[in-house]
Amino acid sequence: MAQPRDTIQPLAEADMPPHLRQRLEEEMDRFHHPHSVDEDLAAASKRHDALIHSKIEHAHEQVEHAKQVAATHTSDPTHNAPTKPVHNRDDAVKVKEQSVQEK
Numbered sequence: 001m002a003q004p005r006d007t008i009q010p011l012a013e014a015d016m017p018p019h020l021r022q023r024l025e026e027e028m029d030r031f032h033h034p035h036s037v038d039e040d041l042a043a044a045s046k047r048h049d050a051l052i053h054s055k056i057e058h059a060h061e062q063v064e065h066a067k068q069v070a071a072t073h074t075s076d077p078t079h080n081a082p083t084k085p086v087h088n089r090d091d092a093v094k095v096k097e098q099s100v101q102e103k
Contacts (some may be wrong), residue, residue, distance in 0.1 A: 016024070035043075 033040075
């Protein structure tokens, strides 16, 4: 738990010029932490968990979208058309000519 400001009484009660007293108060305010380390850790963990959950959710959405896109592509009948083996460059032309003639 954070230390209360009242524990620094000897410094606050010391006889010092006004500009130093103001500076001391500013520094005490600056370094005064209203939350304990455990509370800060719990808050940071909660933010971290929310960030991870958000990233996981986004990744799942991307995977589902990819599955949908893949499903539309595999249902295309041109992808399922039978192919003929090609053994060399000249055969590719012959295979194409044969397929045109068959149609």
